[in-house]
Amino acid sequence: MAAIASTDASPSARGDAPRISFVSLGCPKALVDSERIITSLRSEGYELSRHHEGADLVIVNTCGFLDSAKAESLAAIGDALKENGKVIVTGCMGAEPEQIRDVHPGVLAVTGPQQYESVLAAVHQAVPPTHDPFVDLVPPQGIKLTPRHYAYLKISEGCNNRCTFCIIPKLRGDLVSRPAADVLREAERLVGAGVKELLVISQDTSAYGVDVKYATSQWKDREVRARFLDLARELGSLGAWVRMHYVYPYPHVDEVIGLMSDGVILPYLDIPFQHASPSVLKRMKRPAAQEKTLARIQAWRAACPDLTLRSTFIVGFPGETEAEFEELIDFLDEAELDRVGCFKYEPVAGAPANDLGAAIPEEVKEARWKRFMEVQQRVSARRLRRKVGTRQQVIIDSVGPTVAIGRSKADAPEIDGHVHVAARRPLRVGEIVTVKIERADAYDLHGTAVGF
């Protein structure tokens, strides 16, 4: 995912506040980093500019996950240099600064992912702050790049797994979990500021707390363990929708399903399975790959019939045979996942997977991807049709002249489908309404608001 996030600034009382143009590329985790940097800059009196031209400085938060993302990052840096000239680079690509300096020797500074202090130091050096605490008030929840009614909540950095196609542990290091009380304080501030939906993210959400041996921290009148189940329960008590992303099917995930059927957190699990053939999963070194996935899915659905399962897969992994691909297709047919994304394998420089088997020719990858999508589209459409005639709670994301666009509990922002809502009164962004579902198409639902 890539997002340009040159956020507009509120006009300052001073005419001379330094102005910064910000480009945020990459995944939601990178977006959270961008939000933190911007929050700090705003608290120091910097303003944000919509355009590179006329700004005092440009910051580019890069993504280095795939070669295509790196190319996009390098192009964004090139544009910033051309249009402005003063550029600081941060984010995943910053972990290997020579990749940037070889192409763009003119950048002022390069810092790596989560190096907030280094980014700020580089900004101070290039454009010193003119801080006025009476003017530069930042709202207590920080500056959000997501709409006000939902927010990403990052619970840890890094990853202890070593999936062979991924260089994130190399870029971001091993798992470092935030204390539970820290996460809860941030979540409470966000909810207090009007956020209605918290999207819990990390590289491996179900591994939360493993690195700190599930240490407890003081939250209100009680001690809370840094453990997936305990954190989920506490987050669910804050009064917002809580949606879990990047969960691996470790055995203890079963316990969280109970919180979903009890309505404490959303009945939604985003589990990046990536493949279904045991031999490919082994070559990928995927976490929890040995678990009996189909049986687990059936048990989860029996315990929580409303559960939505989203996943992502990779086709054309090095050495993937026709038989292994067929195993994946059979899994799709049986697992009946609700929402699925599929990527054609792309070799990432430095990833061990590139040497694990023969590269799959592009036309074979393409054919497998098409077949995969056809099968999954049928499954997804079938599952969506079952919702016709039901009533769903829908959070409104945007409003148009006749129809508002929202999402049900089954739809995460940016990656899943929408619900198109007709209503007899104007709806507000962030409002949660009950919608009677009248129609389904391949990805979206359509209905009428019946409860406000």
Ligand code: SF4
């Ligand atoms: S779980 Fe695997 S794919 Fe995800 S960040 Fe960790 S190593 Fe990479």
